[in-house]
Amino acid sequence: MAALSRFGLDVQYVVLGIHSPETYNDDEQELITRFRAASLDVKNAVIGALKGAISEKETQPSGRELNISGGNNRIAGRDYNETKGR
Structure with a gap:
């Protein structure tokens, strides 16, 4: 055995007909x-954070593609500096 x-x-x-308890690592x-x-x-x-992290990972496109939606967005290839009030 x-x-x-x-x-x-x-x-x-x-x-014995009884399932052994699962063993878990420290984490x-x-x-x-x-x-x-x-x-x-x-x-x-x-639970919400875990579901969000999993679904975000599954839905992220491969490569360097990024989809932005909504209004009043600012998009920069690298650094973005904005001065309010000008």
Whole structure:
């Protein structure tokens, strides 16, 4: 059984019928611990941030393309300096 566990066999499930708990690395464990202790507002913010980061990564075009929408935008190839009131 030990040899089979190296290939992903859940020995505890085979013997007892109970799935083994997942193991987490330190970063994952800290995230879970802090998430469980957080208020509902903080949990919602964390979930929103993670969803935004994932969807932004998935929707970003490859290469050096950038799409700008909305009004009153300023676009510069590198540095942009603006003096208000002139």
